[in-house]
Amino acid sequence: MDRFQAMQVFARVVEVNSFTRAADSLGLPRTTVTTIIQNLERHLGVRLLNRTTRRISLTPDGAAYFDHSKRVLADVEETEACFQAAAVKPQGKLRIDVPASVGRLILVPAIAEFRERYPDIELVLGMSDRRVDLVQEAVDCVIRGGELEDSSLVARRIGSFQFVTCAAPSYLERHGMPHTLEDLKSHRALNYFCNRTGRSFSWDFVIDGRVHEVDMTGDMAVNDWSAHLALGLQGFGLIQTARFIALPHLQSGELIEVLPQWRPTILPISLLYPQSRQLSPKVRVFSDWVAELFMRCPLLRGGDGSEGCHDVRKPELLPGAIRAPRRGTPAELEYAI
The missing domain is CATH 1.10.10.10 (Winged helix-like DNA-binding domain superfamily/Winged helix DNA-binding domain)
Structure with a gap:
């Protein structure tokens, strides 16, 4: 035996x-x-x-x-x-799973660069906001957002996203511009809800270093980042979304930032993988590449887009994320950005 x-x-x-x-x-x-x-x-x-x-x-x-x-x-x-590691050329199938917004707006525009560097890696890119069992589904690594707690996974912080509160001009023409948190009581929110719990993510604002959560009323909620943005652009309500998603529309005037003096909390982004994949050459080079990709652009490190990005593919598309629970358990962190 x-x-x-x-x-x-x-x-x-x-x-x-x-x-x-x-x-x-x-x-x-x-x-x-x-x-x-x-x-x-x-x-x-x-x-x-x-x-x-x-x-x-x-x-x-x-x-x-x-x-x-x-x-x-x-x-x-x-x-x-x-x-x-030093002698082996990274090769073989690499299965990763990322939130749809990160995949479509950050990774896909730059993926040709990764393929050029590592042509022997067969990349299997899953884009979802669902919970992924890395072991049972044989997924090598995932990108997820939120404050990480102790878990059996190895986590590498690769960046962070700033969120923005905004609305379409058509909405603000009908309902007016809020100037205080108290004003928000008379406004409607277009919420984003969690696939796992069905509950809408709470809104918050950082005021003098303290986080203030706000209960927003709304008559519509979605669980897809592109639908959330599209409905916000149509004037269905105020939205809180990742600045990298909203930035092109803020620059064009299709969206207007609301309460810019009080911004939502920043969302950390991490790459997670099982301990057994820690020294896998293909996971290691992907981890280094995606960390480098985020490092090139301040917008992917918690900036507001005013600094500009360097050597990032299609910066006008640079991304935003779908919010994950900030105080989630490790299981919740496998759901969405």
């Missing part, structure tokens, strides 16, 4: 909670995976998994063996990566 392979197979079965999915991800027949686990249990003299027709679960011995296995496998991968 190949004990190292058995350890890998066992860990994968536990991670995806399925013999069939583990076999698919490892490129092995299901019967082979079953036989390997049986042989491993026989070799160790303990039962590692409880099996029923519907589910599998770890025994106490299985849980202890899984913890030790993960450490051993991580150490082996790290050791190999240390020696291979």
